[in-house]
Amino acid sequence: MTQYVIRRLLIAIPSLLGISVILFTVLALAPGDPFEELATNPAIPPEVRLQLRASLGLDDPIHVRYIAWLTSMLRGEWGYSFVSRINVDQLILQRLPTTLIVIGTSQVVALLIALPVGVLAATRPYSLFDKIANTLAFIGFSLPTFFTGLLFILFFSIYLDWLPFVYRTQIEATGWRWFWEQVKQTIMPVMVLGLFQGAAWTRFVRSAVLDVIRLDYVTTARSKGLPERTVITKHVVRNALIPVVTLVALQMPVVFGGAIVTEQIFRVPGIGSLLITAILSNDTPVIMAVTFVFACLVVFFNLLADVIYGWLDPRISYR
Amino acid sequence: MKHTNGGDSRLLEIDGLKVHFRTDDGWVRAVDGVDIGIGRGETVCVVGESGCGKTVTAMTVMKLIAMPPGKIVAGQIRWQGRDLVPLDAEGMRAIRAKEIGIVFQEPMTSLNPVYTVGEQIAESLRLHEGLSKRAAIERAVEMLKLVHIPNPQRRVHDYPHQFSGGMRQRVMIAMALACGPKLLIADEPTTALDVTIQAQILDLLNEMKDRLGMAVMLITHAMGVVAETAQRVVVMYAGKVVEEAPVIELFGNPRHPYTQGLIRSIPRLDLAAVKKERLEAIPGTVPSLLNPPPGCRFAARCRYAMAQCTEAEPPLREVAPGHKVACVL
């Protein structure tokens, strides 16, 4: 298993490098000077600008620039935010936990929906339950997150006045009260993301379970006299999860996209809303850094999926 | 208790069993009136071409066919005198593995790839015998040793993909026998294996039977396998039993033209070498079970077919002690 994890880690490195090349190419191909606005910014004196250009090596040959850029990226030297006036790495470290909590919780919600519904639908294919679940799943992932977000605000905040629609960082309360407020303001962003992913995963789970349920070893399990419940959970679901993990890993970019939108709607102070603010205020170092962080997160989650995959399927890790 | 009188009572009596499957085009009569009896410690071979309903019969005994689309339309399956057809899922589970063990055709796909073979053997032991995890694994090791898997102490913790096809079939047999069933159903256990391995698995089955004394219902399409293992043979054709006889009687005096055809189609090296006789195949194909023709289902392929054959179905009648045949001849 350790060997397998190390091998996956080694495979992750070229993809991270590949992503960095793509990022850098985009940056290098960009017309004009991405630091152009510095020239027009009267707050920054020309010598500082020249210094910055030199320190970023903007006049070196391209491969030198790439290596310089990559090393500084990897060392966390992401520059200085023009808008927030602090170092970008600090800014991101402040924001990242919120994003990870919202994404993490919403994925748990998605799993709690997709697993039981998908399995139940697959064990009764073409039943009424299956048809309803399937239709709801289609509706769920055809509803763009930005629209669900607005609908939630309209219903739960404006119409029912139950939940706040703006996420506050500072809550004037302590103990349980603080926790409750925190939960109340997290519910909507988490549900928007969770329901969307849950809908997509329900279909993955259903079709994976349908594929497994007719296999010979499931009949073998039944022939042992195991209760149907054990047959499904122990023999069917366990095996069906193997392809689901891969599909879920492939969905990670979509998950992050959804997180950006949700953070923006509910003004959750995570790195997604940071990215949008940075773009709207032309804060290039922040934009680059956040994009890089998102890319790293995707690679990291793919790695995690690989490890789970290897843990679920002994055929993989023993080879 | 509806136990019939002692020693003569049969372990399993399948009586007039009909199993039909619903399809888009109508009901397929996969099993259409089958009677098979198996005594304690007896080996019965069920033989016939693929699609003749032998596997469905076996799976129905364990109630392992999917219902729907499958449906037991008529008949009884009496296990030690008790009918299994109306038995609920709970009652059926107590019979599976504990009373009747089953081995399937495909050893490559019949084991769950994500659990060790030990865990899979231990599963039924823990369920039916209430063993602890440790004790169950220890028994699994014994079972692996019994089926001649080398180094069982270590192999018990291996996954199915680390075994060859023949070894996996041994594991399947160990699994089916773990709880000491009174009947072992082996559904074409050698079909998917290499020829050399086939003989080993048959030997193993015979050895297990001698050692453990359970009855065996061996399903096969190969007459060679029948000759090597069976005490009694049931020949099935298109969802029906066409002949039943003790093995020597059947090979010595086959009465049904279909049985005769099957026996003639056994490759015989000794004869072929001397007489240059060609292997005989039975002409034609099995009729559709969707709308089976009236009368004898073999009539269309039968070289002795007469007018009366296509009019009424010939009933199974006893032509000699223990020898029944469904043919007008």
Added chain:
Amino acid sequence: MPRKRVSPWGEAWRRFRKHRLAVASAVVLSVIILAVLLGPLVWRVPIDEIDFSVRLEGPSWAHPLGTDDLGQDLLARMLYGGRISLAVGFAAMLVAVLLGTLVGSVAGIASGRVDAFLMWLTDLFLSLPELPLLLLVIYLFRDTLRSLVGAELGVFILIVSVIGGFRWMPVARLVRAQFFSLREKEFVEAARALGASTPRLVVRHILPNALGPVIVAATIDIAAAIIAESTLSFLGLGFPPDIPTWGRLLFDAKDNLDFAPHWALFPGLAIFLTVLTINFVGDGLRDALDPRRVV
């Protein structure tokens, strides 16, 4: 009993018809497409007529879908914006399918090292964070393209090529897989033995066989591209304010949810309905053209 002989397309149509939601969706989708194509010819209210006396009004006979904060007619704006949203969807799908077919064919013909590299690239693209990169590219290139070809066309080209450039991977995999499975088939061998050239083989024999799965993937791509464009516009980073795509309308409406919910609801519903019906049609097409696959 011998069945009546049917062509493969007839058989596909028979299977598609069995998927009732897909058929209903196809009808609804056609209505939506016809509405945005022909609607502006019928509903001749200009999209930018400002009238403060009717601002933020709900649906009425004069304005069936209500008005926005400048008193502009929402029906007219939605019909017009729908054209852009759908056009982006179709164009981005075309880009994705062309790119994917190209990459998949090259990988399938070349095999060996080129294939390995292209598949690595495909996997790499599959693990790119799409939305942040979309935003980054648009941020970096927007102004240049705008000055080159004008605001509308510039943003259109940018959005279409970038969305398409992030969605070619499934098609590439499908086409490549088709190459590998057909390479050894008899009819391809036969065609090769008869001296058919490689391009001819690809165009005449291999691509038509990949058509079914590719059509299904392309259909889903349209929906994904429409969502991507709406997302960009919703974040205020897509089309400029004077081009009221559905996502842009939502962006403008989102701060007035409490006074004018209709302003957000109608464009949101339009996106939802379009995407939903496309997804259902895609599902029906999968049943019809690619019956083996489940997801």
